[in-house]
Amino acid sequence: MTFLGKGLTTLPILLLTAACVAVGPDPQSTPAPAVPTTFVGGDGAALPAVAQTAFWADYRDSTLTAIITRGLSQNLDVLAANQRIDAARAAAAATGIMASQGSSSLGTQRTRTSGDGIATTEANTSTLSAAFVFDLFGGQLRAREAASASLMSAEAGAQTTRLAWLAEVISAYGNARYYQEAMTLTRNTIATRERTVEVTRNKLNVGTATDFEVAQVEALLSASRADLPTQEAAFNAQIFSLAALLNEPAGPLMAQMQRGASMLRVPAAPRVGVPADLLRNRPDVRAAEHDLVAAMADIGVAEASLYPSLTLSGTATATSGTDVFSFGPSLSLPLLNQGTLRATRDQRIALADQAQTAWRASVVSAIADVQTQNSNLQRYRQQLSALEASVAAYDRAFELAQRNFEEGSLALLDLLEVDRSLASARLSLAAARNTAAQSWASLNIAIGAGANPA
Numbered sequence: 350m351t352f353l354g355k356g357l358t359t360l361p362i363l364l365l366t367a368a369c370v371a372v373g374p375d376p377q378s379t380p381a382p383a384v385p386t387t388f389v390g391g392d393g394a395a396l397p398a399v400a401q402t403a404f405w406a407d408y409r410d411s412t413l414t415a416i417i418t419r420g421l422s423q424n425l426d427v428l429a430a431n432q433r434i435d436a437a438r439a440a441a442a443a444t445g446i447m448a449s450q451g452s453s454s455l456g457t458q459r460t461r462t463s464g465d466g467i468a469t470t471e472a473n474t475s476t477l478s479a480a481f482v483f484d485l486f487g488g489q490l491r492a493r494e495a496a497s498a499s500l501m502s503a504e505a506g507a508q509t510t511r512l513a514w515l516a517e518v519i520s521a522y523g524n525a526r527y528y529q530e531a532m533t534l535t536r537n538t539i540a541t542r543e544r545t546v547e548v549t550r551n552k553l554n555v556g557t558a559t560d561f562e563v564a565q566v567e568a569l570l571s572a573s574r575a576d577l578p579t580q581e582a583a584f585n586a587q588i589f590s591l592a593a594l595l596n597e598p599a600g601p602l603m604a605q606m607q608r609g610a611s612m613l614r615v616p617a618a619p620r621v622g623v624p625a626d627l628l629r630n631r632p633d634v635r636a637a638e639h640d641l642v643a644a645m646a647d648i649g650v651a652e653a654s655l656y657p658s659l660t661l662s663g664t665a666t667a668t669s670g671t672d673v674f675s676f677g678p679s680l681s682l683p684l685l686n687q688g689t690l691r692a693t694r695d696q697r698i699a700l701a702d703q704a705q706t707a708w709r710a711s712v713v714s715a716i717a718d719v720q721t722q723n724s725n726l727q728r729y730r731q732q733l734s735a736l737e738a739s740v741a742a743y744d745r746a747f748e749l750a751q752r753n754f755e756e757g758s759l760a761l762l763d764l765l766e767v768d769r770s771l772a773s774a775r776l777s778l779a780a781a782r783n784t785a786a787q788s789w790a791s792l793n794i795a796i797g798a799g800a801n802p803a
């Protein structure tokens with residue numbers, strides 16, 4: 350239902366209506382979820398913003414740093430997330446407190462009449478029209494708030510994507526270096542067992558060993574040789590995964606990685622802060638919060654549609670020297686579609702409730718993630734220390750066992766037992782070092798470090 354004013358006398362009265370407050374809930378009024386004051390196992394000290402921290406530099410691995418630096422600008426998932434930011438920014442730019450639209454047209458018309466005589470007339474017409482919609486109940490304001498929140502959610506989502514990518518890159522790189530270390534350890538074991546085979550054959554020649562013992566050491570040697578292809582295949586698979594994450598061919602990266610390097614070190618444990626820090630440092634938590642703000646603003650948009658809207662429009666037309674114009678307000682009252690509009694508003698309320706639950710769930714999940722990763726890193730460090738001591742002890746034991754076997758004072762079975770234990774302990778130590786190094790990265794990612802590196 351539309352009311353057209355016959356003049357400007359009613360306009361001041363209508364404009365007074367626009368002075369009201371925006372309807373719907375205030376998107377910024379929702380309190381933050383309640384969180385514990387400290388993490389289990391934390392130090393209780395607050396943590397500053399860490400999004401720009403390039404934590405991977407603490408590995409002191411120039412190859413990894415170079416891989417991450419170039420990968421951040423060319424990974425397809427990261428690029429897609431940035432494109433979503435561009436789309437959200439364009440959507441935000443399309444909203445405003447006052448909506449306006451207008452158009453202009455130019456035309457020429459020729460008329461020819463035939464009969465007793467020929468007459469030709471020509472008319473030039475130009476038209477200009479414009480309309481302004483006043484935001485009486487804050488619908489446009491709420492729409493702008495929703496668009497702005499969606500933009501910030503897209504930006505936080507891009508940071509979440511970046512952290513997930515970092516986790517995969519560090520995992521693939523760390524695993525690749527682990528398998529290289531495993532191949533080196535296996536080659537060392539092969540060399541040691543070749544020496545044992547040689548000594549056992551010499552003993553056989555002088556009658557102090559048996560064919561059975563020779564077969565035993567040869568079988569153990571073949572088993573260690575069989576491990577190499579499996580380890581090499583696992584190394585190659587990590588390089589292929591890394592190349593896909595970098596969006597580049599695997600060949601040059603394979604050649605670079607095959608030159609070898611040390612396994613990732615385990616830097617000093619980072620501070621974890623307090624749970625409240627996650628509300629600003631974790632991008633997935635911030636994205637969930639912005640989604641809630643957008644959902645609450647959408648309620649205001651739906652609420653405003655229940656009430657009248659004021660439009661100020663005008664048209665000016667000039668035809669062959671004759672000017673005609675019209676100008677005036679119109680008030681639209683949504684009467685017959687109130688049921689549909691109220692249902693839309695109720696749906697927006699339900700969606701906002703879901704968004705609030707999702708935000709609270711993201712906070713709970715983030716707290717659990719930090720506590721889990723912090724606990725894991727502490728335990729993996731303890732495991733690493735114990736395995737280092739174990740390998741050192743097995744090294745001494747094997748050196749003694751090998752010497753005693755060659756001198757004839759130790760049975761071959763005892764030597765082989767120490768040999769197997771030493772080989773297993775060395776591989777376990779390498780795996781534990783890789784696990785601890787990656788756990789350190791997981792803890793940094795859990796607190797939100799590196800989400801938006803400078």
